[in-house]
Amino acid sequence: MLGTSNERPDDLRNDPLEKVLAEEMVAAIQHEPYVTVTAEATVAEAIEKLAGLHVACVLVEDGGKLVGVFTDRDVLDRVALEHEAMRDRPVSEVMTANPVCVHESDSAAAALSVMAVSGYRHVPVVDLDDKIVGIVSPQRVTAFLRKYFTDR
Amino acid sequence: MPLYENMQSQLVSRLSLREPISATGDTPLREAILRMRKGKLGCTIVVDDDQRPIGMFTESMLTQLLTHTSAAVDDPLDKHMADRWPWVKLNDPIVDVLDAMQTKNVRFLCVVDQNGRLVGLTGQKSFMEFVADHFPDQVIVKWVVGQRHPGRGKGDD
Numbered sequence: 124m125l126g127t128s129n130e131r132p133d134d135l136r137n138d139p140l141e142k143v144l145a146e147e148m149v150a151a152i153q154h155e156p157y158v159t160v161t162a163e164a165t166v167a168e169a170i171e172k173l174a175g176l177h178v179a180c181v182l183v184e185d186g187g188k189l190v191g192v193f194t195d196r197d198v199l200d201r202v203a204l205e206h207e208a209m210r211d212r213p214v215s216e217v218m219t220a221n222p223v224c225v226h227e228s229d230s231a232a233a234a235l236s237v238m239a240v241s242g243y244r245h246v247p248v249v250d251l252d253d254k255i256v257g258i259v260s261p262q263r264v265t266a267f268l269r270k271y272f273t274d275r
Numbered sequence: 276m277p278l279y280e281n282m283q284s285q286l287v288s289r290l291s292l293r294e295p296i297s298a299t300g301d302t303p304l305r306e307a308i309l310r311m312r313k314g315k316l317g318c319t320i321v322v323d324d325d326q327r328p329i330g331m332f333t334e335s336m337l338t339q340l341l342t343h344t345s346a347a348v349d350d351p352l353d354k355h356m357a358d359r360w361p362w363v364k365l366n367d368p369i370v371d372v373l374d375a376m377q378t379k380n381v382r383f384l385c386v387v388d389q390n391g392r393l394v395g396l397t398g399q400k401s402f403m404e405f406v407a408d409h410f411p412d413q414v415i416v417k418w419v420v421g422q423r424h425p426g427r428g429k430g431d432d
Contacts, residue, residue, distance in 0.1 A: 141410050175342070195333075195338050199337060239400075261403055
């Protein structure tokens with residue numbers, strides 16, 4: 124799927140976007156607003172946030188630190204057919220714990236890497252103390268790239 | 276040729292398209308959910324007898340539905356599907372995918388052939404892979420050395 128640098132046509136080597144991806148930090152990509160719930164929140168409350176705020180992912184926090192994510196995919200995989208039994212359970216039982224995340228000082232390429240290589244669509248952004256500072260989505264990365272295209 | 280020019284000149288068929296999950300409108304939502312779980316895919320495309328899309332049901336629609344009733348999972352798909360669905364043709368330029376994601380705020384795009392029949396699915400993930408494919412020095416290296424990045428295949432479409 125992903126090639127190596129030796130396989131690239133020469134004319135791709137000089138794309139200024141490569142420099143942007145390497146030198147711009149995750150912080151340059153829009154990563155706010157974001158939505159959080161506590162680990163003790165119920166599944167029903169977390170679903171209400173997803174649906175009511177029209178977001179695909181809520182960050183699950185404990186004392187401001189990231190402990191998990193709860194997404195539309197978790198609803199599909201772990202809740203939808205068991206909704207009545209699960210709705211009053213804590214979201215921590217069905218969230219994805221210890222999610223892949225990036226630091227705000229990582230390169231923009233790191234966020235793209237998580238999405239394209241690891242396959243996660245929503246990438247939490249944390250500071251050096253692992254406190255939540257935002258979330259990067261494909262929509263936001265696309266807007267970041269689009270701005271670059273427009274700026275040229 | 277830089278990335279943006281490649282997106283204008285290369286076709287949607289160049290993207291790594293996903294095999295879509297398709298179903299007829301009378302399929303129970305419960306069955307569609309099971310197929311989406313098994314296929315690790317966040318949408319079902321509702322098609323007619325000729326494999327032409329007539330609707331779409333996504334996991335975000337499922338989340339919305341569950342805020343109203345749990346019983347909806349026993350309804351047929353066509354009761355809850357969106358009757359509009361974004362699409363591109365195999366021979367459209369890749370930049371059309373970017374435009375659709377930005378202007379229509381969509382995650383999935385049906386890919387149809389010249390006769391309007393469903394042949395694949397593309398969207399955010401395919402586009403991210405296409406971009407990453409252009410910058411392996413940046414993206415692959417981050418994947419290899421990143422301590423917080425598990426391997427490919429952990430995530431889902």
